[in-house]
Each structure stands twice: as C-alpha cells, then as structure tokens.
Amino acid sequence: MAKTILFIEDEVALQQTLGELLKEEGFNLLQAYDGEEGLKMTKENKVDLILLDIILPKKRGLDILEEIKKDSKTTNVPVIVFTNLEDTKDISRAMELGIAAYIVKANYTLDDTVKKIKETLSK
Amino acid sequence: MIRIDIGFYKDCKRYNISLWECPTFVFILMGFLEIVVMLGTFVVGQKYFGPEVIIPAVFVAAVIIFISGGIIVKNFEKLAETNRLKSEFVSIVSHQLRSPINAIKWSVEFLNKHTGKIDSIEAKYLDLIEQNNTKMLKLVTDLLNVSRLDKGEIQFKNEPVEIDTLIRKVAKSLEPLAASRNVKIKLDLDENLQQVKGDELYLNIVINNFIDNAIKYSKDKGGKVRVRARQEDSRIRVEVEDEGVGIGEKDKKLIFSKFFRGSNAKQEQIDGTGLGLFIGQSIIKNLGGKISFHSKLGEGTTFWFTLPVATSPKARGK
Numbered sequence: 001m002a003k004t005i006l007f008i009e010d011e012v013a014l015q016q017t018l019g020e021l022l023k024e025e026g027f028n029l030l031q032a033y034d035g036e037e038g039l040k041m042t043k044e045n046k047v048d049l050i051l052l053d054i055i056l057p058k059k060r061g062l063d064i065l066e067e068i069k070k071d072s073k074t075t076n077v078p079v080i081v082f083t084n085l086e087d088t089k090d091i092s093r094a095m096e097l098g099i100a101a102y103i104v105k106a107n108y109t110l111d112d113t114v115k116k117i118k119e120t121l122s123k
Numbered sequence: 124m125i126r127i128d129i130g131f132y133k134d135c136k137r138y139n140i141s142l143w144e145c146p147t148f149v150f151i152l153m154g155f156l157e158i159v160v161m162l163g164t165f166v167v168g169q170k171y172f173g174p175e176v177i178i179p180a181v182f183v184a185a186v187i188i189f190i191s192g193g194i195i196v197k198n199f200e201k202l203a204e205t206n207r208l209k210s211e212f213v214s215i216v217s218h219q220l221r222s223p224i225n226a227i228k229w230s231v232e233f234l235n236k237h238t239g240k241i242d243s244i245e246a247k248y249l250d251l252i253e254q255n256n257t258k259m260l261k262l263v264t265d266l267l268n269v270s271r272l273d274k275g276e277i278q279f280k281n282e283p284v285e286i287d288t289l290i291r292k293v294a295k296s297l298e299p300l301a302a303s304r305n306v307k308i309k310l311d312l313d314e315n316l317q318q319v320k321g322d323e324l325y326l327n328i329v330i331n332n333f334i335d336n337a338i339k340y341s342k343d344k345g346g347k348v349r350v351r352a353r354q355e356d357s358r359i360r361v362e363v364e365d366e367g368v369g370i371g372e373k374d375k376k377l378i379f380s381k382f383f384r385g386s387n388a389k390q391e392q393i394d395g396t397g398l399g400l401f402i403g404q405s406i407i408k409n410l411g412g413k414i415s416f417h418s419k420l421g422e423g424t425t426f427w428f429t430l431p432v433a434t435s436p437k438a439r440g441k
Contacts, residue, residue, distance in 0.1 A: 013226030017233040084221045085267075086324060105225045106260055110232045 003048040003121055004028040008038030008064065009082065010056050014105075018051075021110055022117070035059025039067060042074050049100075049121055050074075053082045054090050062090060065097050078120050146200040153192035161185050210270045217267035224263060227256045258394070265398040268328070269381065272405045277325070279409050283318035283433035284326055286359055290350055293330045297338060305345035306338050312352040317432040319359050325406045326430075330361065332399035333426050337365035339393050340424065355429065358412075362427040369420040378416070379404045403428075 005027050007019055015031055022029050030045060032038035035056040042050065042064075050068065054061035061081065068074045078100035083091060086104045094102060100120045103113055142148050164184045168177035231253045234241060241249070271277050294308050301308050319326075337348040346366035353360045370378060374385040384397040407414040407428045418424035 011222065011226060013230055017226075017229040021233065021236070084218060084225070106221050106228075106264065110229050110236070 002026055002028045004030065004045065005049045005051060005117070006030045006032065006038070006041055006045065006047045007051045008032045008035070008041075008056065008061070009051065009053040010034055011053075014053075014082075018110060018113060021114060025114060035061065035064055039064050042068055042077075043071070047074075047077060049117065050077055050079045051082060051117070052079055054094070055084075062093055062097070065094060065099070069097050078123070080117065080120060146196055146203055149199050150192070150196045153188070153196060157185060157188045157192065160188050210273045213266050214270040214274070217263045217270065220263045221260070221267070224256060224260045227252070228260065231256065262396055265396050265402060268402050269398055272402065272409075277409070279325065279406075280322040281320055281410075282322065284321045284323045286319045286326070286361065286430075287312045287316045287352055289323060289326060290330055290352060290361070293327060293334060294350060297331070297334050300335070301338050301348065304338055304341060306341045307345075307347050308334065308338075309347050309349045311349060313354050316352055316354055316359060319430040320433045321410045321412075321430055322406075325410070329403040329406050329428065330363075332403050333361075333363040336395075336399060336426070337363050337367065337424070339395070340367035340387070341365050342368055342391060342393075354432075357432055358429045359432055360427055360429045362425055364423065364425040366423040369422055369424055370416075370418040371420055375418070379414075400426075 005022060007015065007022070007029060009015055009018075009031075010033050012033075015033070019029055019031055030041055030047065032041050036058040038052070038056070039059060041047075052061050052064060056064075065079060065081070068077065068079060079098075081091070081094045081099050081102040083102055083104055084106065085091075086107070091102055100123070101116060103116060108116070161181050161184060164181045165177060168180050172180075231249055234249055235246075235253075238246065268277075290310065290312060294310060298308065334348060334350060341348065348366075349362075349364040351360075351362040351364070353362075368387045368391060370385055371387065374383075374387070377383045378385065379400050380397075381401045382397040383401075384395060387393070388395055388397075404414050407430070410430060412428050412430040414426075414428040416424060416426040
C-alpha cells in the first residue's frame with residue numbers, strides 16, 4: 001500500500017515541486033500550508049512520515065515537533081525537518097526532541113531529497 | 124572606573140572586535156594619556172616657568188587632549204556600531220534570500236525532470252537560469268558564512284573526519300567544472316591517512332574553495348590541478364597546486380582579506396566574490412590548523428593547510 005506523507009511547508013514553490021514529485025513517485029501526499037493546519041492533520045490522519053518546515057506561519061515548526069513527540073499516537077512517526085541553515089540552535093533542539101533527519105534545503109537537490117525520504121521510510 | 128572596567132569587556136564582546144578597536148578601551152587609554160600629558164606639562168613647565176604659566180598651560184593641554192580624545196572615541200564607537208549593523212544586515216538579507224533562491228533551484232530541477240514536455244530552446248534558457256541561480260546561491264552562502272564567522276556564531280565540531288574520503292567527494296563534484304575548463308584533477312593521497320580533527324561540513328567548504336579556485340585560475344590554459352594529502356607526524360597536510368596565472372607580489376599580503384580580489388582575477392574576469400579564502404582561513408584557524416600558500420606569477424599557485432590528526436581514531440570502515 002502506498003505510504004502516506006504529510007508535508008508541512010508554507011512555501012508554495014516547494015509544495016508544487018517536491019510535493020508534485022512525491023505524488024508522481026506514488027506516495028499518498030497530504031499538504032499543509034501553515035503550522036496549525038499541519039498539527040491538526042497529524043492528529044486526524046495516520047501518516048508514515050512527516051516533512052516539517054521550521055519556519056511556519058501560525059505555529060512554529062519546533063512547537064509542532066514537540067506536540068508530535070508528546071502524543072503517543074504520533075511519537076513514533078519519523079519526522080524530517082526542513083531548514084534554510086545548518087547547525088543552528090533550532091536544529092540542535094530538533095535533534096534533542098528526536099528527528100529522523102534534517103535537510104538544509106539549499107544543499108539538497110530534489111532528487112537527493114526524495115532519496116532521503118525513501119531511505120527514512122525504509123528504515 | 125570599576126563600572127567601566129566591567130562594561131568594556133562586554134562591549135567588545137558585543138561588537139566582536141579586538142581590544143584595540145574597542146571604544147571603551149580606547150577611552151580608558153585616552154584617560155591615562157591625559158594624566159601623563161598633564162603631569163609631563165607640569166614637570167617640564169616647573170623647570171622653566173612660574174605657576175602663572177604652568178597652570179594655564181596644563182589646563183590648555185588637558186582641554187586639547189580631552190576634546191581630541193572625545194572625538195576619537197566617538198568615531199570608534201560609530202565604526203564599531205556600523206560594523207555590527209552591517210554584519211547583521213548581511214546575515215538577515217542572505218538568510219532571507221536563500222528561500223527564494225532555493226525555490227527557483229527546485230523549480231528548475233522539477234522542470235528538467237520533465238524534459239519530455241520541454242523543447243530545446245526552453246531547455247537552453249532553463250540551463251542559464253540554473254547556472255546563474257547556482258552562482259547566486261554560492262554568493263549568498265559565502266556572505267552568510269562570513270557574517271556568521273564575524274559574529275562568532277558558528278559552533279565548530281571537533282570530530283574525526285576522513286579527510287581522503289572528503290577530498291575524493293569534493294574533487295568528484297568539481298569534475299564537471301574542471302572538464303569544462305580543460306583541467307585535469309589529479310589526486311595524490313597518502314595511503315592509510317589518519318583522520319583529522321575537525322568539522323566535515325566546514326572542511327568541505329575549504330577544500331571546495333581551494334580546488335574551485337585552482338580550476339578557475341588555471342584559465343583557458345587547461346593543465347593540471349594536483350591535490351595532495353600527506354601525513355606529517357601528528358598533522359595532516361593538504362595541498363592544492365595549479366598551473367594557472369599565479370599571484371602577483373603586491374597581492375600576496377592581501378590574498379586572505381575579506382572581499383579582496385587579486386589584480387589577475389579582475390583582469391581575467393574570473394568569477395568570484397573575494398570571500399572564499401577569507402572563509403577558508405577563518406575555518407582552518409578555528410579548527411586549530413595552519414593555512415598558507417606559495418605562488419609564482421605565470422607559473423602557478425599552491426594553497427595548503429594542515430590540521431591535527433584525531434587523537435582517538437575511529438576504526439576505518441574499509
């Protein structure tokens with residue numbers, strides 16, 4: 001069965017590139033464009049992987065991550081965090097909370113990103 | 124006085140500048156100078172004149188020193204503040220620019236993956252967009268790194284790094300650039316090199332800048348870029364040698380300065396920001412290594428750095 005990925009990212013360009021590509025790859029994709037919507041979708045759907053941007057409107061990525069980890073239903077869902085910058089405090093905090101990986105968007109091509117997503121799902 | 128003493132250390136830390144550039148330190152120094160000048164005027168004056176001359180003389184000397192000191196300290200403060208604001212501005216702008224640049228990068232890549240729907244003219248212009256976007260990303264990333272190094276924001280890791288694996292990876296990623304300039308990258312790495320102590324992410328930047336420069340400054344002549352890694356006692360030395368245009372005597376002193384570009388670079392219109400070597404030097408110094416170069420105009424340049432080996436080498440997975 002196709003795996004379900006939740007992509008929480010406010011930038012339309014990223015949703016329409018990476019998002020589209022993931023659909024083409026056969027994943028079942030849920031898309032959220034702000035933090036509150038994203039968090040709601042983690043509670044209402046059974047997802048296999050969450051892609052989470054750090055800087056989001058309405059609710060910060062790190063706050064969402066904290067709630068995902070607190071909720072027993074979602075605590076074991078792997079999360080890949082998206083960021084613009086490597087080695088920041090936000091990333092250290094995200095690692096403490098427990099993430100599968102983080103992706104510095106500027107250093108990753110679309111292909112590399114999809115590869116990383118597949119790797120994480122197959123673990 | 125005590126309050127100033129505590130305050131100025133904080134000030135200098137905020138501006139992230141050396142003691143000699145620190146406004147408050149200069150202020151204290153001026154104070155001492157003023158006392159010395161007043162005493163000096165008094166001692167010298169006493170030899171030749173009576174009190175009716177000495178008192179106004181000391182007073183005038185004190186006023187002159189006080190006013191000029193005040194002006195100097197004010198200007199120092201302004202400079203330091205401007206520098207801090209500039210760093211902050213660069214950091215915010217470059218950070219903000221990364222998002223849209225990345226959106227362009229992924230959009231172009233997405234289109235290129237669907238080439239069946241793109242004709243050859245579109246592909247050509249997409250290529251142009253991609254090349255220029257890559258340049259822009261490199262520039263913005265360089266600026267961001269400079270500002271973070273300036274502000275001391277980067278927390279360098281101190282981990283064992285397989286330097287030979289890293290060199291191979293970087294060299295491979297620069298193969299296309301080398302091929303387009305008719306340059307051959309030759310690797311000459313000692314076998315069984317120990318790991319170095321450092322930060323892979325930032326060492327990648329240094330090695331990338333070295334090889335990238337070597338290729339670019341080889342110009343149209345083609346030729347070879349040799350990358351060596353040698354074990355030297357408890358250090359590892361990495362060298363990148365080119366057969367390119369070389370560096371002029373005048374430029375040698377300034378080659379590691381921020382935004383400096385050699386006269387060759389300007390003449391030959393070689394791409395660059397003048398930040399790569401500055402960033403490289405800051406990184407290597409922060410990691411406890413040495414960095415330098417030797418060069419002969421028209422014959423070529425060798426840049427090198429050394430780093431300490433990792434004390435407890437992890438078992439190599441080979």
